[in-house]
Amino acid sequence: MFEWLESTALAIWVGESLWGYPFLLGLHAIGLAIVVGIFVMLGLRMLRIIRGVSFNAFLSLYPLAWTGLLLNALSGSALFTSQATTFVQSAPFLIKISAVLAGVILGIFLQRRLKLRIADWDAADANIESSAAAFAVLSLVCWIGAIFAGRLIAYL
Amino acid sequence: MIETLVQAIEGGAINTWVLSTFWLWPLLEIIHFIGLSLLLGSILVVDLRLAGLLRQIDLVSTQHLLPWALAGFTMNLISGVLFFFGDPGRYSINIGFQIKMVLVLVAGLNLLVFALKINPHMSNWDPHGDTTVFAKTVAWVSLAVWTGVLLLGRLIPYIGTG
Numbered sequence: 001m002f003e004w005l006e007s008t009a010l011a012i013w014v015g016e017s018l019w020g021y022p023f024l025l026g027l028h029a030i031g032l033a034i035v036v037g038i039f040v041m042l043g044l045r046m047l048r049i050i051r052g053v054s055f056n057a058f059l060s061l062y063p064l065a066w067t068g069l070l071l072n073a074l075s076g077s078a079l080f081t082s083q084a085t086t087f088v089q090s091a092p093f094l095i096k097i098s099a100v101l102a103g104v105i106l107g108i109f110l111q112r113r114l115k116l117r118i119a120d121w122d123a124a125d126a127n128i129e130s131s132a133a134a135f136a137v138l139s140l141v142c143w144i145g146a147i148f149a150g151r152l153i154a155y156l
Numbered sequence: 157m158i159e160t161l162v163q164a165i166e167g168g169a170i171n172t173w174v175l176s177t178f179w180l181w182p183l184l185e186i187i188h189f190i191g192l193s194l195l196l197g198s199i200l201v202v203d204l205r206l207a208g209l210l211r212q213i214d215l216v217s218t219q220h221l222l223p224w225a226l227a228g229f230t231m232n233l234i235s236g237v238l239f240f241f242g243d244p245g246r247y248s249i250n251i252g253f254q255i256k257m258v259l260v261l262v263a264g265l266n267l268l269v270f271a272l273k274i275n276p277h278m279s280n281w282d283p284h285g286d287t288t289v290f291a292k293t294v295a296w297v298s299l300a301v302w303t304g305v306l307l308l309g310r311l312i313p314y315i316g317t318g
Contacts, residue, residue: 041221
């Protein structure tokens with residue numbers, strides 16, 4: 001299946017055109033900054049390291065975060081096709097994908113929790129449950145871990 | 157001038173350290189990516205609000221994100237300078253790198269305009285209202301320039317030198 005993927009027109013364009021691969025990498029970096037940037041800010045806010053920004057503000061940032069994620073799912077899939085057989089055997093790649101998936105699931109979970117608790121959390125920082133803070137830590141670990149593993153794909 | 161700089165760096169203590177520490181380059185790349193996420197993530201929120209969008213967000217509250225932009229920039233300045241010291245010959249003549257540095261400078265000047273002409277007045281504005289045309293211009297220049305910095309940075313290994 002992965003060999004077939006590498007033989008598709010998309011994979012060949014990504015791998016062989018002059019600008020295909022670098023252009024997609026550029027898009028991937030922009031999407032990364034949006035997704036990781038917003039989720040790291042949210043995580044730091046939930047841990048009360050960032051203060052003074054309302055949780056309502058973060059709720060309104062969610063569509064932007066999901067747009068960044070979509071951008072990276074698309075650019076990432078296109079990049080993947082060009083070297084599919086190599087990537088599926090790369091440990092850092094598999095760790096990265098797992099970290100991103102876990103980060104997305106946590107992101108959805110935090111979004112639902114945020115909607116339920118927004119009035120209390122915006123009333124006082126002390127109302128943020130320690131269980132919610134624990135999920136924020138997990139979310140930070142996932143996104144920073146995804147960057148770690150993602151960068152190491154080129155080295156291991 | 158560039159050649160003199162490259163010659164001064166090559167063979168020096170920092171150049172040798174960056175090149176001879178085998179895990180350092182990937183570690184610096186990781187730091188550079190975490191830094192760009194902090195910088196761009198916080199700048200994005202500040203600029204979109206300053207551009208008059210996302211009005212549910214209190215305009216003045218976005219100032220609480222600025223220290224994180226500075227933290228991200230500092231991480232990237234340090235890791236970036238070390239990249240340059242590790243391979244000055246390649247970076248200095250790379251057109252992608254050169255334009256990227258010009259754009260970082262433009263972003264810095266734009267930030268200066270924000271700090272002097274906009275930030276001190278923001279507390280007088282409607283926290284959930286529209287912003288001035290001047291503020292919007294500064295915001296979109298910032299977003300465009302930083303997006304360019306990111307794209308060019310990613311292109312450096314692929315773009316022609318000279």
